Amino acid sequence: MYSKVIICLSLLSSISAFAKLNVVTTTTDIAWLANQIGKEEVKVRALLKGTEDPHFVEALPSFIHKAANADLFCEIGLELESAWSKKVKARSGNKDIQDAAKGSCDLSKQVEVLGKLDHGLDRSHGDVHSAGNPHYHLGPSYLLMAGKELRDKLTTLSPKKKEFFEKNYQKLAASLDSYKKEKERALQRIKSLSFMEYHKEFTYFLKDYDLKNIESVEEISGVPPSASRIIKVINLIKENKVSAILATTNAPKAVLDKIASATGVKIIYSPLSIEDYTDDQSYNKLQDNIIDQLLKIK
Numbered sequence: 476m477y478s479k480v481i482i483c484l485s486l487l488s489s490i491s492a493f494a495k496l497n498v499v500t501t502t503t504d505i506a507w508l509a510n511q512i513g514k515e516e517v518k519v520r521a522l523l524k525g526t527e528d529p530h531f532v533e534a535l536p537s538f539i540h541k542a543a544n545a546d547l548f549c550e551i552g553l554e555l556e557s558a559w560s561k562k563v564k565a566r567s568g569n570k571d572i573q574d575a576a577k578g579s580c581d582l583s584k585q586v587e588v589l590g591k592l593d594h595g596l597d598r599s600h601g602d603v604h605s606a607g608n609p610h611y612h613l614g615p616s617y618l619l620m621a622g623k624e625l626r627d628k629l630t631t632l633s634p635k636k637k638e639f640f641e642k643n644y645q646k647l648a649a650s651l652d653s654y655k656k657e658k659e660r661a662l663q664r665i666k667s668l669s670f671m672e673y674h675k676e677f678t679y680f681l682k683d684y685d686l687k688n689i690e691s692v693e694e695i696s697g698v699p700p701s702a703s704r705i706i707k708v709i710n711l712i713k714e715n716k717v718s719a720i721l722a723t724t725n726a727p728k729a730v731l732d733k734i735a736s737a738t739g740v741k742i743i744y745s746p747l748s749i750e751d752y753t754d755d756q757s758y759n760k761l762q763d764n765i766i767d768q769l770l771k772i773k
Contacts, residue, residue: 495515495516495517495518496513496516496517496518496546496547496629496632496633497517497518497520497544497545497546497547498513498517498518498519498520498545498546498547498549498629499519499520499521499522499541499542499545499547499548499549499572500519500520500521500522500548500549500550501521501522501523501529501549501550501551501555501556501560502521502522502523502529502551502556502612502748503521503523503524503525503748503749503750503751503752504551504612504618504748504749504752504758505521505549505550505551505582505612505621505625506519506520506521506752507749507752507757507758508582508618508621508622508625508647509549509625509629510752510753510755511622511643511647511755512622512625512626512629512640512643512644512647513629513640513643514639514643516629516633516636516639516640517629519752520541521752522537522538522541522542522563523748524750525746525747525748525749525750525751525752526724526746526748526750527748528723528725528747529551529555529556530555530558530697532556532558532559533559534559534560534562534563534566538559538563539563539566539567542563542564542567542569542572543567543568543569544569545567545569545571545572545578546571546578546632547572547578547580547628547629547632548564548569548572548578548579548580549580549582549625549628550580550581550582551582551583551609551611551612551621552581552582552583552584552606552609553583553588553606553607553608553609554606554609555609555610561574564579577631577632578632580624580625580628581624582621582622582624582625583606583607583609583611583621583624584624585620585621585623585624586611586617586620586621586624587617587620588606588607588608588611589607589608589611589678589679589682590607590608590675590678591606591607592607608675608678608679610675610676610677610678610679610747611679612679612748613676613677613679613680613747613761613762613765614679614680614682614683615651615652615654615655615683615758615762616651616655616683617679617683618651618758619647619648619651619652622644622647622648623644626640626641626643626644651758654759654762655683655684658684658762658766659684659685661766661770662684662686662766662769662770664770665686665718665769665770665772666685666686668686668687668716668718668719668772669687669689669715669716669717669718670686670687670688670689670717670718670719670720670721671688671689671690671691671692671708671711671712671717671719671720671721671740672688672691672692672720672721672722673691673692673693673720673721673722673723673726673731674691674692674693674696674697674722674723674726675691675693675696676721676723676747677721677765680721680765681721686769689711689715689717690711692704692708692720692722692730692731692734694707699727699730700730705730705733705734708734709734709737709738712734712738712740713738717738717740718740718741718772719740719741719742719743719768719769719772720734720735720740720741720742720743721743721745721765722742722743722744722745723744723745723746723747724744724745724746724747725747726744741768741772743765743768743769744768745761745764745765745768746761746764748761749761
């Protein structure tokens with residue numbers, strides 16, 4: 476009898492040793508990052524689809540169910556998901572993923588954040604993120620900064636795998652750095668051009684590739700531009716000879732069509748996030764979609 480107990484305990488110990496970390500992420504971009512760094516040591520599930528806007532989501536029961544079993548719960552941070560992610564974590568009953576717990580992961584912590592605002596601002600100023608612009612994932616260099624936080628969190632949960640996670644992170648860094656340098660060379664042809672963005676979702680992308688960003692079409696973040704704002708934007712485009720406006724596929728096409736019709740400016744559309752986070756090349760494909768459109772500008 477005693478020997479059977481020992482054998483059972485040994486088997487349970489072996490199963491535990493080989494168990495994958497259950498990583499739940501808010502967006503597909505983080506899920507892709509977790510797969511790249513964690514590889515076979517993690518099981519990753521994203522709460523949102525790549526086509527969904529993380530600004531406008533509810534704390535669905537399916538989200539809560541996934542969070543209840545998470546070893547690590549990862550967010551973009553900078554208040555992007557705070558309206559619903561806090562409810563998901565609180566209702567999950569999982570003490571390990573609550574704020575400041577070992578399984579809570581805010582990827583913005585090691586990012587050089589752009590667009591920090593006066594903390595006195597409130598929602599009357601629109602969809603503000605006083606801690607800074609949360610859309611850093613579209614800039615490859617900034618995504619790698621976020622990857623450091625994810626690497627460190629995975630290491631905290633599985634310290635014996637430290638070298639494994641570090642090796643994967645360094646491989647990813649080398650790959651994205653090589654990719655970025657290649658695209659920077661291609662983009663040299665349009666470095667003298669000026670650009671705008673509809674919402675401040677391409678700020679990091681434009682900065683990372685050293686492209687001139689005039690400003691956003693939205694005057695108040697998250698609020699469709701008024702008629703007077705559209706007129707001002709049209710004048711800005713003409714004065715600064717703006718070549719293109721970058722917008723996500725969720726941006727109001729009617730507004731952008733009106734601006735394009737009045738100015739001849741090109742509208743470049745891109746999904747905000749990747750769709751298939753299990754595809755190793757999906758992040759490069761997302762970048763390619765934007766860059767290929769930019770390179771078609773004459």
